[in-house]
Amino acid sequence: MNWYEQVFRPFLFRMDAEGAHHAVLAGLGLVGRIPGTAWLFRHWLGVPEDARLAVDVRGVPFPNPLGLAAGLDKDARAVAGWFALGFGSVEIGTVTPCPQSGNPRPRVWRFPAEEALVNALGFPSAGAATVRERLVGRRFPGPIGVNLGKNAVTPLEHAAGDFEAALLALWDVADYVVLNVSSPNTPGLRTLQDPARLGYLVERMVQLDRELAQLHGEPPRPLFVKVALDVEEVVLDEIVETLVATGAAGLVLGNTSTDPALWPAGGEGLPGGVSGLPLRKRAVERLVRAAERAGERLVLVSVGGVMTVEDAVERIRLGAHLVQLCTGLVYCGPGFPAAVLRHLLHILEKEGIQSVGALRGRSLRY
Numbered sequence: 297m298n299w300y301e302q303v304f305r306p307f308l309f310r311m312d313a314e315g316a317h318h319a320v321l322a323g324l325g326l327v328g329r330i331p332g333t334a335w336l337f338r339h340w341l342g343v344p345e346d347a348r349l350a351v352d353v354r355g356v357p358f359p360n361p362l363g364l365a366a367g368l369d370k371d372a373r374a375v376a377g378w379f380a381l382g383f384g385s386v387e388i389g390t391v392t393p394c395p396q397s398g399n400p401r402p403r404v405w406r407f408p409a410e411e412a413l414v415n416a417l418g419f420p421s422a423g424a425a426t427v428r429e430r431l432v433g434r435r436f437p438g439p440i441g442v443n444l445g446k447n448a449v450t451p452l453e454h455a456a457g458d459f460e461a462a463l464l465a466l467w468d469v470a471d472y473v474v475l476n477v478s479s480p481n482t483p484g485l486r487t488l489q490d491p492a493r494l495g496y497l498v499e500r501m502v503q504l505d506r507e508l509a510q511l512h513g514e515p516p517r518p519l520f521v522k523v524a525l526d527v528e529e530v531v532l533d534e535i536v537e538t539l540v541a542t543g544a545a546g547l548v549l550g551n552t553s554t555d556p557a558l559w560p561a562g563g564e565g566l567p568g569g570v571s572g573l574p575l576r577k578r579a580v581e582r583l584v585r586a587a588e589r590a591g592e593r594l595v596l597v598s599v600g601g602v603m604t605v606e607d608a609v610e611r612i613r614l615g616a617h618l619v620q621l622c623t624g625l626v627y628c629g630p631g632f633p634a635a636v637l638r639h640l641l642h643i644l645e646k647e648g649i650q651s652v653g654a655l656r657g658r659s660l661r662y
């Protein structure tokens with residue numbers, strides 16, 4: 297057990313889950329405001345900086361393949377702090393076009409025995425304009441992903457309009473964009489994963505992305521779609537083809553699950569979706585399937601149940617270009633990203649390879 301698991305985690309876990317999260321966010325938020333703290337954090341945690349970890353995603357340079365998943369910093373409150381922990385990218389959001397408060401509390405529950413969380417947050421968001429204010433004009437050590445969603449009050453048939461409004465507000469502060477059509481906590485949202493509906497939405501967004509790129513005289517932002525790990529493999533195949541056909545850059549696989557088979561004991565009857573260790577096997581299966589189907593045609597971001605340094609390396613071996621953490625951070629603590637990066641470097645050295653990209657698709661050699 298490390299200092300986090302021995303001291304800090306028991307202290308945090310005595311607080312209500314959302315309260316503890318806000319306390320951590322407030323602390324990490326100081327990193328952006330107090331000069332020198334980012335440097336101190338990186339040295340204290342032993343964050344490696346090494347060109348072998350760098351990844352290029354459709355022309356966007358990532359200093360390393362490990363990203364913060366959407367949900368932990370919905371309103372861009374602590375971006376510099378997350379980078380100071382070692383993350384190579386930070387995905388903000390889900391951001392909705394207009395501010396909204398989400399579902400009533402309590403809406404996040406911990407299941408330590410299963411290393412899981414259940415959340416039914418329902419996109420609490422400061423709204424796209426506020427998030428833009430927090431990001432505009434700032435420089436960070438890696439790419440900012442902006443994860444977009446629809447407001448709860450917007451009828452499903454007008455969902456594309458919400459995604460467009462959010463993209464318009466946030467395009468210039470984003471290095472990549474994610475369309476979240478897979479949260480279980482916004483009624484009906486997951487129906488947008490239906491390949492025909494998804495095709496329509498993505499086509500509109502790709503078009504708007506191109507127009508904004510032209511207007512700004514910059515390259516288009518790589519556009520990703522985040523789907524649930526609950527989608528059947530045959531549907532995933534169709535989604536892959538839809539994304540390739542519409543010109544999306546890639547797939548984020550995936551969001552929390554509503555599958556009772558993955559539900560933690562004692563959580564029966566809770567609303568929302570489960571995350572953490574129970575997702576590990578499903579996330580691996582879906583990644584393997586998507587990698588088989590997509591080949592080099594899509595960029596794959598694997599998220600779900602990455603709870604050990606070995607999990608992260610395995611995802612890259614199985615075809616992920618990028619890997620994201622969410623629940624693993626809650627259970628393993630702020631030293632986890634740096635530990636993953638050190639382990640990655642160790643594997644590269646052991647196998648005599650020069651870049652993390654070359655590890656992709658490379659089978660285990662033990």
Ligand SMILES: Cc1cc2nc3c(=O)[nH]c(=O)nc-3n(C[C@H](O)[C@H](O)[C@H](O)COP(=O)(O)O)c2cc1C
Nearest residue numbers: 365366367389390415550551571572600601622623
């Ligand atoms: C408290 C919490 C809030 C989340 N909020 C979002 C969100 O706003 N948008 C999103 O796309 N995913 C959200 N997620 C899903 C995570 O980004 C991730 O896809 C999922 O938790 C699986 O990864 P994990 O097992 O590492 O947690 C959230 C997850 C948690 C636990």
